[in-house]
Amino acid sequence: MNSIESAKYRKHLEEDGVPPQQAVAHADALGEVLENLKETLATKAWVESFVKQQLQELKFDMVQWMVTLFVAQTGVTIGAMVALIRYLPR
Structure with missing residues (x-):
C-alpha cells in the first residue's frame, strides 16, 4: 500500500x-x-503460461487417446470382418 x-x-x-x-x-x-x-x-503472465502448459498437456492426452481408440476400433473392425468371412457359408 x-x-x-x-x-x-x-x-x-x-x-x-x-x-x-x-x-x-x-x-x-x-x-x-x-x-x-x-x-x-499469481500474476497474469504466470496464469497464462500455466494455462497454456495445461492445455498443451491436455491436447497431447486427447490425441493419444484418439490414436489408441482408432487403433482399437480398427482392430475390432478387422476382426469382425475376418470372422464374417471365415464363418459365413460360401
Missing part, C-alpha cells in the same frame, strides 16, 4: 474513532500484508 493510500486509510480509521497510534499501526500492518501478497499472488 503506497503512502497516499496508507494516509487515507489511517485518516478513515481516525474518523471512525480509532486512536491515532492504533490507526498508524493498523495502516502499517496492512501495508506490510499487502506488499507480501504482491509477492505471493
